[in-house]
Amino acid sequence: xxxxxxxxxxxxxxxxxxxxxxxxxxxxxxxxxxxxxxxxxxxxxxxxxxxxxxxxxxxxxxxxxxxxxxxxxxxxxxxxxxxxxxxxxxxxxxxxxxxxxxxxxxxxxxxxxxxxxxxxxxxxxxxxxxxxxxxxxxxxxxxxxxxxxxxxxxxxxxxxxxxxxxxxxxxxxxxxxxxxxxxxxxxxxxxxxxxxxxxxxxxxxxxxxxxxxxxxxxxxxxxxxxxxxxxxxxxxxxxxxxxxxxxxxxxxxxxxxxxxxxxxxxxxxxxxxxxxxxxxxxxxxxxxxxxxxxxxxxxxxxxxxxxxxxxxxxxxxxxxxxxxxxxxxxxxxxxxxxxxxxxxxxxxxxx
Amino acid sequence: xxxxxxxxxxxxxxxxxxxxxxxxxxxxxxxxxxxxxxxxxxxxxxxxxxxxxxxxxxxxxxxxxxxxxxxxxxxxxxxxxxxxxxxxxxxxxxxxxxxxxxxxxxxxxxxxxxxxxxxxxxxxxxxxxxxxxxxxxxxxxxxxxxxxxxxxxxxxxxxxxxxxxxxxxxxxxxxxxxxxxxxxxxxxxxxxxxxxxxxxxxxxxxxxxxxxxxxxxxxxxxxxxxxxxxxxxxxxxxxxxxxxxxxxxxxxxxxxxxxxxxxxxxxxxxxxxxxxxxxxxxxxxxxxxxxxxxxxxxxxxxxxxxxxxxxxxxxxxxxxxxxxxxxxxxxxxxxxxxxxxxxxxxxxxxxxxxxxxxxxxxxxxxxxxxxxxxxxxxxxxxxxxxxxxxxxxxxxxxxxxxxxxxxxxxxxxxxxxxxxxxxxxxxxxxxxxxxxxxxxxxxxxxxxxxxxxxxxxxxxxxxxxxxxxxxxxxxxxxxxxxxxxxxxxxxxxxxxxxxxxxxxxxxxxxxxxxxxxxxxxxxxxxxxxxxxxxxxxxxxxxxxxxxxxxxxxxxxxxxxxxxxxxxxxxxxxxxxxxxxxxxxxxxxxxxxxxxxxxx
Numbered sequence: 001x002x003x004x005x006x007x008x009x010x011x012x013x014x015x016x017x018x019x020x021x022x023x024x025x026x027x028x029x030x031x032x033x034x035x036x037x038x039x040x041x042x043x044x045x046x047x048x049x050x051x052x053x054x055x056x057x058x059x060x061x062x063x064x065x066x067x068x069x070x071x072x073x074x075x076x077x078x079x080x081x082x083x084x085x086x087x088x089x090x091x092x093x094x095x096x097x098x099x100x101x102x103x104x105x106x107x108x109x110x111x112x113x114x115x116x117x118x119x120x121x122x123x124x125x126x127x128x129x130x131x132x133x134x135x136x137x138x139x140x141x142x143x144x145x146x147x148x149x150x151x152x153x154x155x156x157x158x159x160x161x162x163x164x165x166x167x168x169x170x171x172x173x174x175x176x177x178x179x180x181x182x183x184x185x186x187x188x189x190x191x192x193x194x195x196x197x198x199x200x201x202x203x204x205x206x207x208x209x210x211x212x213x214x215x216x217x218x219x220x221x222x223x224x225x226x227x228x229x230x231x232x233x234x235x236x237x238x239x240x241x242x243x244x245x246x247x248x249x250x251x252x253x254x255x256x257x258x259x260x261x262x263x264x265x266x267x268x269x270x271x272x273x274x275x276x277x278x279x280x281x282x283x284x285x286x287x288x289x290x291x292x293x294x295x296x297x298x299x300x301x302x303x304x305x306x307x308x309x310x311x312x313x314x315x316x317x318x319x320x321x322x323x324x325x326x327x328x329x330x331x332x333x334x335x336x337x338x339x340x341x342x343x344x345x346x347x348x349x350x351x
Numbered sequence: 352x353x354x355x356x357x358x359x360x361x362x363x364x365x366x367x368x369x370x371x372x373x374x375x376x377x378x379x380x381x382x383x384x385x386x387x388x389x390x391x392x393x394x395x396x397x398x399x400x401x402x403x404x405x406x407x408x409x410x411x412x413x414x415x416x417x418x419x420x421x422x423x424x425x426x427x428x429x430x431x432x433x434x435x436x437x438x439x440x441x442x443x444x445x446x447x448x449x450x451x452x453x454x455x456x457x458x459x460x461x462x463x464x465x466x467x468x469x470x471x472x473x474x475x476x477x478x479x480x481x482x483x484x485x486x487x488x489x490x491x492x493x494x495x496x497x498x499x500x501x502x503x504x505x506x507x508x509x510x511x512x513x514x515x516x517x518x519x520x521x522x523x524x525x526x527x528x529x530x531x532x533x534x535x536x537x538x539x540x541x542x543x544x545x546x547x548x549x550x551x552x553x554x555x556x557x558x559x560x561x562x563x564x565x566x567x568x569x570x571x572x573x574x575x576x577x578x579x580x581x582x583x584x585x586x587x588x589x590x591x592x593x594x595x596x597x598x599x600x601x602x603x604x605x606x607x608x609x610x611x612x613x614x615x616x617x618x619x620x621x622x623x624x625x626x627x628x629x630x631x632x633x634x635x636x637x638x639x640x641x642x643x644x645x646x647x648x649x650x651x652x653x654x655x656x657x658x659x660x661x662x663x664x665x666x667x668x669x670x671x672x673x674x675x676x677x678x679x680x681x682x683x684x685x686x687x688x689x690x691x692x693x694x695x696x697x698x699x700x701x702x703x704x705x706x707x708x709x710x711x712x713x714x715x716x717x718x719x720x721x722x723x724x725x726x727x728x729x730x731x732x733x734x735x736x737x738x739x740x741x742x743x744x745x746x747x748x749x750x751x752x753x754x755x756x757x758x759x760x761x762x763x764x765x766x767x768x769x770x771x772x773x774x775x776x777x778x779x780x781x782x783x784x785x786x787x788x789x790x791x792x793x794x795x796x797x798x799x800x801x802x803x804x805x806x807x808x809x810x811x812x813x814x815x816x817x818x819x820x821x822x823x824x825x826x827x828x829x830x831x832x833x834x835x836x837x838x839x840x841x842x843x844x845x846x847x848x849x850x851x852x853x854x855x856x857x858x859x860x861x862x863x864x865x866x867x868x869x870x871x872x873x874x875x876x877x878x879x880x881x882x883x884x885x886x887x888x889x890x891x892x893x894x895x896x897x898x899x900x901x902x903x904x905x906x907x908x909x910x911x912x913x914x915x916x917x918x919x920x921x922x923x924x925x926x927x928x929x930x931x932x933x934x935x936x937x938x939x940x941x942x943x944x945x946x947x948x949x950x
Contacts, residue, residue, distance in 0.1 A: 057792040080789035081799030086654055091624035095631025098615045103790055124620040324611035328580040329636030335754040336578040338604040347747055350562035
């Protein structure tokens with residue numbers, strides 16, 4: 001795929017390397033509010049998969065409950081989807097992935113779904129390092145139930161009614177880093193340049209990749225006093241790096257100043273290109289540095305975005321469970337029934 | 352004259368003192384001598400220091416159910432010595448640890464008191480520290496071995512097997528056993544001892560081809576043979592040993608040639624997660640299950656409704672314990688029946704399989720996945736603590752030779768030949784739609800599974816008509832289930848009195864019916880093994896005149912379901928309920944029936 005071609009000015013036969021057009025990655029029409037940040041995320045997901053030449057049949061779309069969790073209906077109709085229960089995306093994905101680890105699983109969740117009702121699942125899927133792209137579409141508000149505070153709302157931010165949030169916010173990224181997450185990033189739904197490569201790296205990542213995507217709710221949390229509104233995010237967003245994704249088959253052409261660019265090797269040979277910004281020196285391989293940079297930026301009143309931490313060396317759950325190449329779901333009777341001899345041997349324990 | 356191969360021993364100890372090994376050795380020895388036995392462990396929800404009892408029942412008549420009183424009580428626990436002494440039957444024996452320095456002289460005149468100075472005997476064994484403490488238990492086995500005339504060779508083999516051939520442990524235990532025997536020979540009068548175990552030869556052995564097994568081990572083996580590849584669970588008494596055994600045996604039976612696992616087990620963060628993992632795996636096409644007990648079942652409610660409505664093959668194995676709430680975690684009950692059949696909010700109904708023995712745990716471990724995948728729904732298996740954790744004598748297990756029924760799954764090739772495949776459409780009129788599995792590459796295959804309103808094409812809907820099309824089909828499916836679930840076991844004697852029971856009540860039934868027969872009351876018997884009720888259940892109930900239904904719960908839950916499902920038949924039944932946490936006894940059943948029959 002050549003990203004320089006603007007499809008509007010070309011005959012619409014742009015295809016990726018597996019011969020699919022971008023429309024082959026489309027889903028149903030969105031029923032979210034016009035202007036919803038989640039619809040932007042949906043588009044970036046489509047771009048990410050299209051750009052990586054991944055067959056939609058090889059992807060499973062997982063979600064919980066809430067506005068965010070409706071999005072699997074809006075992208076990649078050729079992928080199976082599991083719109084599960086409130087707070088249960090992580091657990092359902094764990095079972096689905098173990099049963100068929102040959103598929104790529106992308107989990108769509110929200111701040112209510114992951115950080116309140118599903119906080120246990122969020123923590124434990126990270127601990128287990130399940131290979132999963134875990135997107136939290138974070139708007140700081142319960143949208144489907146019409147505008148209550150969520151646990152990611154900042155202290156003292158306000159509801160539409162003016163009511164102030166008296167409680168501390170939970171930071172998805174510092175929490176994930178502390179839990180041992182092997183890929184932690186934050187982005188903004190409106191930032192395609194940053195979010196698409198982050199999604200692509202997350203898709204190629206070896207374990208759990210958490211991306212906290214600030215995704216404004218135009219209906220219930222886009223007012224003054226909100227810290228998740230489009231205008232607040234635009235005013236406070238500070239990018240930690242410039243990101244790019246290089247597929248395994250692409251030639252690496254680094255034309256930046258030496259030392260300012262880091263190429264991170266993904267397991268399949270692709271690379272995440274990180275161009276460090278002069279004022280922001282950060283080591284993405286250090287949890288300590290990641291915590292520090294996040295705490296500091298928060299103290300400065302910034303919304304720091306970018307890749308905070310990555311570690312491709314930890315075993316993922318599929319490896320820990322010592323599963324074979326073949327998916328568990330594909331084993332049939334003759335593969336699963338014990339043979340009589342070994343079974344008889346076990347029977348002797350009971351006589 | 353002594354009573355041969357027919358006695359109940361109750362061993363009262365303190366939990367955490369290591370009596371389990373000694374008790375198992377005793378039980379296995381009797382079993383290997385060809386005598387039918389049952390073992391029931393009554394234990395506290397605690398790790399160390401509280402009273403625990405192990406009941407061994409040897410019965411040439413094959414009565415292995417619980418008895419209220421014992422022929423022999425082995426009293427090792429000073430805390431409960433007094434009350435334990437009351438558990439001895441008139442004419443029976445109280446064998447007690449005389450280190451306890453308790454004057455039993457006037458306690459009971461109607462029983463034989465046998466004092467054993469355990470500490471003194473243990474001290475004569477050359478062993479050190481921690482192991483010495485554990486030897487107290489093998490001492491009473493030694494004394495009993497002499498008094499009951501247990502076969503020495505078999506006893507030694509049982510010790511060897513119990514300690515897995517670890518030589519030093521086996522040696523010291525054999526030494527201690529010897530000391531116990533010696534003490535008995537030297538100081539106890541065997542001629543006064545009223546019970547004896549007699550070894551049965553090959554021909555007369557009543558335990559040939561049999562095994563001694565607990566229902567949780569049996570279930571684990573059944574689930575492995577049944578093709579389970581995934582389990583997610585959260586530890587809870589009394590179901591934990593089921594998944595632990597699944598892991599243990601799967602590691603032996605389920606490896607690929609290059610040593611990888613053809614199974615996966617995840618210990619989840621809670622029961623909400625464990626059932627959700629099971630649903631994820633079931634949706635993806637793996638045979639998956641969770642095991643739990645009451646409180647876990649309560650936590651799983653939302654996902655259970657999801658499985659029902661989204662039609663995801665899955666299995667919950669509930670080893671029931673006493674509720675409500677935390678209840679009595681180490682005591683047995685059948686009180687999750689209603690909360691299983693109707694689990695979750697909204698209109699739901701789930702097929703429930705009810706094994707009555709470990710043998711049926713093994714059988715249903717295989718059957719449950721065929722049903723889950725054929726019916727595309729969640730299947731409950733309701734075991735209980737009595738079956739799950741106690742030792743029952745069963746026929747040696749044989750793996751079913753029947754091919755797995757994977758149900759209506761459309762492969763890529765089949766999809767190519769199919770027009771108009773829609774996930775939730777009833778094509779065959781049996782209420783069961785076709786399904787496709789993630790990863791199948793065909794444009795018609797993918798769908799978004801959801802717990803929200805959906806039409807027959809798996810699309811979101813809020814239309815009443817489309818909603819009805821799906822849920823009314825689920826009712827048709829329930830009717831289909833009636834023809835597929837395990838049928839009841841029936842012994843029809845054309846008598847006026849019928850007994851209907853289910854689950855672990857089975858262990859008391861044969862004896863209860865024999866007791867009734869002695870009183871001139873012949874009975875028919877049916878053991879219900881599943882819900883929904885098959886035609887055979889209806890038939891049996893319609894033929895009965897006076898039907899006694901045994902529920903091991905307070906509110907007669909099975910009676911309630913029968914009344915609901917078969918209103919014309921359910922109302923005539925006489926309900927016997929037993930819900931103190933113990934297995935029901937044959938006496939309780941027979942006395943209840945006699946009282947009702949004779950007025």
